[in-house]
Amino acid sequence: MNKIRKVKTFNRKIYKFICYLLGLSRNEIFNETLTLLIGAFDSTSSALSWFIHLMSKYPQVQQKIKAELMKDNDNQQLTLDLLDSLVYLDCVVKEVLRFCPPIIGTLRTLTMDDRLPESGFQLREGDSVLIAINNLAHDPRYWSIDPELFYPERFLNEDKNHHPYAFIPFGNGHRQCIGQDLARFELKVIAARLMQYVTFGDGGPEINAGGHSEAIIKPRHIGVTIHFDR
């Protein structure tokens, strides 16, 4: 019996290795393509919308981004080296994702029975648990500066070493978002380019009220003016 079990385990390992190496069916490719398309454009466009909305509400943040872009760069060329040097813009992108994460939460499934430490709530193997990204990002227990403030500088100073799980806009662990490098890069490049040319203005308290909507969290009311600086 022991021998049979060993053979079965070996076969399973071989099978897993083959699965790891080989490809996809046409139907899987279709599903994957569609999922990537929808996942890629809806959540990142939501983050970009929030960026524009928040810039219109916080003109001093826009001015600081513009000052960083102009520093030692009179001809306003946008290069990869310049992009990498934009530390404040990095903080703004992070703060946008913290302040208004586009995804409600991430699900994890228990691989064994467990119990929540404080409430004692019993969880069973196979249960799915929703980790609420927005709640963690706004929980005052995990942030030195009031989390209800939109304050990008927090990532330079007081909240630089925040709790690793307080800020997880792309999930975390083995199954975190596979597109996060692309999303972060796109957001930073687009934000830098927009700030090189335009200033967003607040369209008014009602029309630009923000608010949340739908499964992917987007601004429900957004109205901004776009003033070209050059």
Place this chain on the structure above:
Amino acid sequence: MDFFVLEVSSINSIKSKIIANLIYIGPAFKRHATVIVPLLRRGKVVSNFELIIDCTDRLLNNWRRKPCEKIHTDIVQQSQNLMLAIFGFIGFNYDFETLNDDENENNNELTKELHYKMSVFQMVSFSPRFLSKIYTNFSPRYRRSQGIINKYLNEMTEKELNESPESRAERKRTCLIASLVASLQQDEKSEAMKNEQDKKG
């Protein structure tokens, strides 16, 4: 985009299908991740720097044509247009025509259907499962949309398969659709009949 872990037994509705795509479990997750993850690492995505700037400049040009006192209330749609254009080029070498000079005149059929699909997804996300199943199984509009999207995806796949082997081998390291098509199983019909545990890949 996030990969969740959930047990999915029967997949019929749009919600289940999209979620199932996000949550490939065990070996299926590994097969899919092996193809896609390497192309989305920072080392690869920085090569799209100029493309992202070009697309953003096109959006800026569209804005420049508008009167400066205008209050833009369609920022969410504008952002979606930009992101769809960028991802279309990066991932699929496909122009969704969302940044045309006249943004209100986008006649790209696939773009329209993707927006429709997103609206359905938003609608069924918070609906009871049986309602979403009824809608996606019996709505002629939804079924027609699915057919159109499949037609375009099939065309993209065929176009990629018609490229020379050298070109495909080169592009599969940089282009998502090339990488996906390069991973296409040889005998996919028989593969499709098997259980996940028995699939070769």
